[in-house]
Amino acid sequence: xxxxxxxxxxxxxxxxxxxxxxxxxxxxxxxxxxxxxxxxxxxxxxxxxxxxxxxxxxxxxxxxxxxxxxxxxxxxxxxxxxxxxxxxxxxxxxxxxxxxxxxxxxxxxxxxxxxx
Amino acid sequence: xxxxxxxxxxxxxxxxxxxxxxxxxxxxxxxxxxxxxxxxxxxxxxxxxxxxxxxxxxxxxxxxxxxxxxxxxxxxxxxxxxxxxxxxxxxxxxxxxxxxxxxxxxxxxxxx
Numbered sequence: 001x002x003x004x005x006x007x008x009x010x011x012x013x014x015x016x017x018x019x020x021x022x023x024x025x026x027x028x029x030x031x032x033x034x035x036x037x038x039x040x041x042x043x044x045x046x047x048x049x050x051x052x053x054x055x056x057x058x059x060x061x062x063x064x065x066x067x068x069x070x071x072x073x074x075x076x077x078x079x080x081x082x083x084x085x086x087x088x089x090x091x092x093x094x095x096x097x098x099x100x101x102x103x104x105x106x107x108x109x110x111x112x113x114x115x116x
Numbered sequence: 117x118x119x120x121x122x123x124x125x126x127x128x129x130x131x132x133x134x135x136x137x138x139x140x141x142x143x144x145x146x147x148x149x150x151x152x153x154x155x156x157x158x159x160x161x162x163x164x165x166x167x168x169x170x171x172x173x174x175x176x177x178x179x180x181x182x183x184x185x186x187x188x189x190x191x192x193x194x195x196x197x198x199x200x201x202x203x204x205x206x207x208x209x210x211x212x213x214x215x216x217x218x219x220x221x222x223x224x225x226x227x228x
Contacts, residue, residue: 032214043204044160087218092179093159097214104150105206110159 002022002098012014013084014116021079021111023094029074030096034105035067038091050077084115118142120207122219130227135192137222139205142186149181149188149210150216157193164190164205195226 002041003026013019016084033050037064048069049057068080077096091112095105121140127165129135135152148167152160166172166188171172172179178191188207192199206216 044218046215049215089173091157104162104165106162107152107159 004104004108012114018082023077025075025096033077033096036093065074086115089115119217120219120224128225133194137190139185141207142190143209149192150206152204153201161172182222
């Protein structure tokens with residue numbers, strides 16, 4: 001159990017285009033999902049908390065108009081990187097909490113974004 | 117001061133030895149503690165969770181928590197080359213947010 005999928009696994013796009021990344025909990029319902037970004041040789045940086053049916057909560061320094069998050073159902077959250085630039089190239093990883101009070105987070109396999 | 121601190125390593129141990137990974141955290145009210153393993157180019161994988169003081173064992177892994185000293189550790193017995201990865205310590209500050217705070221990770225190298 002506790003399987004989280006992401007799509008696509010890898011994407012290359014031109015500067016100025018938008019990219020949508022999907023995160024799905026496959027065998028459980030996730031009221032809360034998280035989006036992280038990880039640059040090479042650095043640790044995970046939380047970007048935002050995605051809550052089903054409500055607005056996402058963004059971390060300080062993360063532009064909400066650039067990184068659009070939608071959590072329309074209990075099994076799906078999407079992250080759209082709008083007007084992507086080369087500095088947005090990174091490894092984007094989502095995670096979901098399975099449930100209960102212990103906050104065990106299970107991560108998706110990640111999406112490697114390269115902006116040319 | 118970082119909220120969750122780990123030695124970046126690399127920590128190098130011979131195959132079959134015990135690897136000891138340590139983590140300290142700054143927020144005394146933290147309640148939930150996790151160890152994740154991350155292979156290069158992959159996403160983190162949950163190894164252990166621990167919520168109360170003492171030891172918790174799962175196979176070759178033992179997590180140890182000492183809330184009074186604000187540290188949590190992970191022991192890997194009979195280390196294998198396949199254990200070579202970066203190990204991330206994560207803490208839930210229990211401030212009402214459910215997000216975890218991650219350390220920067222310790223890179224473990226198990227020498228065959």
